[in-house]
Amino acid sequence: MPFMKGNAPIRRTLQFLEAGKLVLKDQIQIFAVNYNVYGDHHKGARDFVFWHLPQVQYKNPHVQIATFKNLTPSPFIKCFYENGHQMLIDVDSKSKEEIYDHLVDVVGKTKEVLRAEAIAREKKDNPANFGAHCDKHCICEIPGQVPCPGICPLPNHMRGKFINAKE
Amino acid sequence: MLRVLNCLKGLQLGAEALSPNPTLQTVRWRRKPRWIPKARSKLFKIPEIPKIPKEENDELARLFNNYRTQMKSIRRHFTYKYCTHMQKTENLNQKLEEEADLRRCIELNDKWNVEVKKTREARIAADIEKEVELAEDRVLERQRINAEKLEEAEKLVREQKAVAHTFITSENIDEAIDKAISNEVDYNFSIDLEGNKYMGRTKSPDEEKIAVKQ
Numbered sequence: 001m002p003f004m005k006g007n008a009p010i011r012r013t014l015q016f017l018e019a020g021k022l023v024l025k026d027q028i029q030i031f032a033v034n035y036n037v038y039g040d041h042h043k044g045a046r047d048f049v050f051w052h053l054p055q056v057q058y059k060n061p062h063v064q065i066a067t068f069k070n071l072t073p074s075p076f077i078k079c080f081y082e083n084g085h086q087m088l089i090d091v092d093s094k095s096k097e098e099i100y101d102h103l104v105d106v107v108g109k110t111k112e113v114l115r116a117e118a119i120a121r122e123k124k125d126n127p128a129n130f131g132a133h134c135d136k137h138c139i140c141e142i143p144g145q146v147p148c149p150g151i152c153p154l155p156n157h158m159r160g161k162f163i164n165a166k167e
Numbered sequence: 168m169l170r171v172l173n174c175l176k177g178l179q180l181g182a183e184a185l186s187p188n189p190t191l192q193t194v195r196w197r198r199k200p201r202w203i204p205k206a207r208s209k210l211f212k213i214p215e216i217p218k219i220p221k222e223e224n225d226e227l228a229r230l231f232n233n234y235r236t237q238m239k240s241i242r243r244h245f246t247y248k249y250c251t252h253m254q255k256t257e258n259l260n261q262k263l264e265e266e267a268d269l270r271r272c273i274e275l276n277d278k279w280n281v282e283v284k285k286t287r288e289a290r291i292a293a294d295i296e297k298e299v300e301l302a303e304d305r306v307l308e309r310q311r312i313n314a315e316k317l318e319e320a321e322k323l324v325r326e327q328k329a330v331a332h333t334f335i336t337s338e339n340i341d342e343a344i345d346k347a348i349s350n351e352v353d354y355n356f357s358i359d360l361e362g363n364k365y366m367g368r369t370k371s372p373d374e375e376k377i378a379v380k381q
Binding site: 025027041074081085087088089090091092093094102105106107 | 272279280283
């Protein structure tokens with residue numbers, strides 16, 4: 001789709017998609033929104049679908065997101081868990097911000113979890129990182145680098161024992 | 168563009184008539200809509216039922232049964248593997264943590280739902296009140312219109328009653344006929360160049376004029 005076509009093309013920008021703060025919990029498999037395309041008390045749900053659903057789908061690529069239009073008298077969101085549990089969230093007459101904040105509280109991962117996951121991902125992702133939970137434990141694993149002195153002794157000209165030795 | 172070309176194809180025109188581009192080819196890109204009837208040339212065509220020999224049919228059935236059995240077993244195998252995998256990786260501590268978190272979220276959500284329920288019920292009550300008010304207004308308006316109509320009808324009746332003594336009835340019909348015959352009325356007239364009006368079709372201007380009004 002051309003970039004600047006359609007309603008609010010900002011919704012398709014990477015910056016906007018990445019700004020979403022709702023990362024659903026791992027147990028959630030399906031996220032279903034029921035709303036009507038008319039009616040004042042559905043406005044919040046409608047705006048939520050228009051503005052925030054792209055972000056939610058971008059942040060949760062493995063969650064099935066479904067919208068059901070014009071099937072309900074009052075709007076609601078239903079989340080289906082892995083273990084068969086369901087969470088029903090009534091969003092009648094609520095604004096899209098209120099809905100979004102509540103969802104972050106109720107079905108989203110907490111900030112601590114997200115931070116921990118981000119750290120873990122960074123550790124794993126960045127080849128410049130060494131140590132526990134990283135790709136490489138030590139720089140010496142890379143070919144062409146000096147091996148660890150613990151495994152193989154350094155050349156004599158690098159060792160204090162020989163450099164600082166008294167004649 | 169394709170749609171237009173398809174329409175043209177329907178008209179037996181083809182894209183060649185429109186465009187000089189020889190590489191352009193019309194494409195039928197979707198099936199015939201459901202509401203389009205069977206083609207006239209195919210209307211009475213009955214497709215032949217394929218005759219499959221018994222041996223071949225038996226062989227197909229055997230192969231298909233085998234296929235079904237194998238697929239079922241593969242599916243069951245994967246289900247079993249998945250279940251055992253899930254049971255093995257289940258961390259009790261993590262599970263307890265997840266359950267606690269879920270309970271907390273449910274509590275939070277229940278609180279929110281109760282609040283929303285209150286506002287929703289208030290909204291519905293207000294809506295119903297508004298509807299009832301509107302309905303009452305409509306009833307009053309309808310009553311007013313009905314009363315006006317009744318008043319108009321009664322007025323008409325009163326007027327007609329007032330002039331009822333001039334009506335022709337079976338008692339005085341002979342009298343009325345006699346009167347009509349004796350007072351002949353002629354609406355025709357002619358005018359001269361000065362614009363004077365002479366009543367009657369055949370009468371000359373010198374004769375006595377006949378009144379139009381009875």
